[in-house]
Amino acid sequence: LAAWIFLTIGISLGWWLAYYELGWGGFWFWDPVENASFMPWLLTVALLHSAIVVEKRESLKSWTILLAILAFGFSLIGAFIVRSGVLTSVHAFATDPSRGMYILMITAFFTGGGLLLYAFRAHAMQAKGVFSMVSRETALVMNNVLLAVATFVVFIGTMWPLIAEIAFDRKLSVGPPFFNTAFLPFMVMLALILPVGAILSWKRGRIGKAAKSMAGVFALAVAAGILTWTLQTGKTALGPVGISLGVWLVFGAGLDLWQRTGRKGIADRLRRMFKLPRADWGKALAHCGFGIVIVGIACLTAWAEEDIRVGHINQPFTVGDYEITLEDVSREQGPNYISTKGRM
Template identity: 70%
Template sequence: MITELGHFALVLAFMAAIVQMVVPMVGAQKRWSSWMSVAEPAATLQLLMTGFAFAALMHAFVTSDFSLRVVTMNSHSAKPMLYKISGLWGNHEGSMLLWVLIVSLFGAMAAWFGGNLPPTLRARVLSVQAAIGVAFYGFILFTSNPFLRLAVPPFDGEDLNPLLQDPGLAFHPPFLYLGYVGLSMSFSFAVAALIEGRVDAAWARWVRPWTLAAWIFLTIGIALGSWWAYYELGWGGFWFWDPVENASFMPWLLAAALLHSAIVVEKREALKSWTILLAILAFGFSLIGTFIVRSGLLTSVHAFATDPERGVFILIILAVFTGGALVLFAARASVMEARGVFSMVSRESALVVNNILLAVSSFVVFFGTLWPIVAEMAFDRKLSVGPPFFNSAFTPFMVVLGLVLPIGAMLPWKRARLGRVIWSLRYAFALAVALALLVWAMQTGRSALGPVGVFLGTWVVSGSALDLWTRTGRSGGRLKRLVRLPRADWGKSAAHAGLGITIFAIAGLTAWEQEDIRVVQLDEPFTVGAYELTLTGVEQLRGPNYFTTMGTVVLARDGKVLTQLHPEKRVYPVAQMPTTEAAIDNGVTRDVYVVIGDQQDNGGWTVRTYIKPFANWVWGGALLMALGGLLSLSDRRFRVAAGARKSVQQTVPAE
């Protein structure tokens, strides 16, 4: 009964979205306030109905209702409760329901908290947001219905993909979807502004909090996915340039560019066209990511490789929304006439450079991800584009971005003296060079990657700290003023510092990692780097829904035992799939990472060991970036569109 009510609620949400899509848009065009006011109750009803449908499906997973096809294919009665719940979005149908739930959530929040928006713009934003929901409600109900029943329910389910039965992957998709779908609000604001004929400083102030929230969620989601890949897949890496990883990384880069370009629109009423285009492309790349994951076009360890017919449906949605928005963008070019003027040396110019680097790097990732498909379809050639291409093509843009970031952040608006800003950064530069030279001297016989990473990381972090310090003035009482600085200033410095830490950590981990693969006999110690490891035993055990071969490895240094590690090889009998569970001794400056393999003919066991310097700093930097975004978002100037009540606003009437 609950399942049928959930299905009915989803249909009602679809109908509410259609009303929200049509009525407020007509009302805004005709200036009928009663029609425009329909948007808020429709958005609220849509969220309530979608939330009930989501709760009904979750109830089916929690109670192991195997009469539902999606539960049978993605759950099992012996599975731990956490993975029964996460199994809801660990499949195509359930994840799409989560997608529309988040679409409706953002739409409802815009309706509840958008009271300071002009009524016509608010109605159009909610109408465009509802149109996105209509497309995906239709996609779910007609091609991917999660409430389909089985004529003959089985005794038990087929279990969830064992790779997804992990805490990291349990929370990774919701955060990622909050980021993906959050960019739909930026898209809705962009399209509504084009229809309205209004792109100005107030619009930029309205769109920035939504974009910032989406970017924060994307940052956390990507970091969780990277962390999961690091410890779960057993490959020892944190990023593999996998198509699904790239699918989330591309909109993250464009969202970062959009955040910075919106600042220029707000401060100088310049870069309007570029900012609108970024808003369209950021959500467009989110839709591209959805298509990549669900079309079966590209293979990945965590893709929903479903049938191509459903991929075509998503491709149509992508073409309609992105293509339609770009056509509207071209038709309304006159709306986006730049008003602000700035010199070549100014913060505006630095933000333009920032945007170019982020946007071009995103398209480099896009090209490398899809080129093998294009080559096979157009030229009948099978190509493989892997980490070597991405590392060599993408890294230079990030190096240049790291070099210009501290300088650009300290440049004044409109007109600046470059020499003065560079001089103010002399101590940060000297510290970065000194540390890089020290590392170069210590790591004899190795590549320059480590010292370059140390230089860039130190340069960005110390530059961010110096930028914050200079905002306190030159007189006494600077510490008090530092504490009282706006949270947006603290957020910007924290986010930039997080990027610097991540750059350093990636370079250091890549340059200084040690790897050892060998066949190990029981109680026979071996040395990797400065550590001594001993495999003392291997046991056959049973988990809740798997069998495991678990090793016990004693880790010691200088004769002192540090800890015991327990690497595993698991087999999930229902899914008939093995997984590798790495054992990791986490440290501040290094991880010791151990993976156990198969038993050999001589009775020994294959053991793979890595010493990974500064591994945790990768995710620490990402979390610091997200924290910086949260600090900025908590600043009242960013949460409230103070510019919405300007007495004089430039508005171009819709034609």
């Protein structure tokens, strides 16, 4: 969990750096080095959810161990991508093939060794808990499958230029169009499953009861999407769908907390809500964060406007609903750099 938290902080700071500090016009470009950090993050998310099933129901033991090995292995693969120079990236720290060979050997030793031990010992990890098709365990298994497949998609897209060059002697690049098309559907399915899975019972749940509980949240999410579609200037479905999913996740997490407070009065339930275990609050905050990220990504992707042009002083130009005029350009000396600044 601690490793995942620090990796999350690192990725988030990378978003901030790219968007606000460097002014690259975006927060994620599906660059090989970005993907190198994202793949172990996805697998660790799956691992954390799988570990819950092991703790609560003593199921998915061997699968959880396999996820742990793969998450660590993909961390080493990320180091190989960043340090070896086999893939072109503006973020690559070195282009030293000999160093890359050492990292590849380390990756093969630890990951291969872990998988070998797993192959010999997996049969000894017998699952004790049995669960039905409609249960929280099943929802967590679906969560794991979606995250694992999404990781595989990112891995194939990241490594395909290298595979194509070695196997077919072709130089090509795989960019955002592929990743957005192949990756996003899995995240949409994951977002739809999360709130429902969180309120299902362990071992055997009732889909009718869950649907009845989530009806209000579903109606609110649909209403938010329809309202967004009505108010937006450009008729794109990405923004309304993203806002609907965000509302679904955030209010679904809130409903999960609320249902854990019993059936007494509102004041008593509010007091009990703040006394819920930290694990419940952690789950709710994580799901809310996922919803907020979806809203932010959808809104920025759907409604951001970019205009690349040569600007001339005192000549106005229009971007969206704004008229912008370049008033002055100056050079400034920093502590260890010289910058060119434009005043608009």
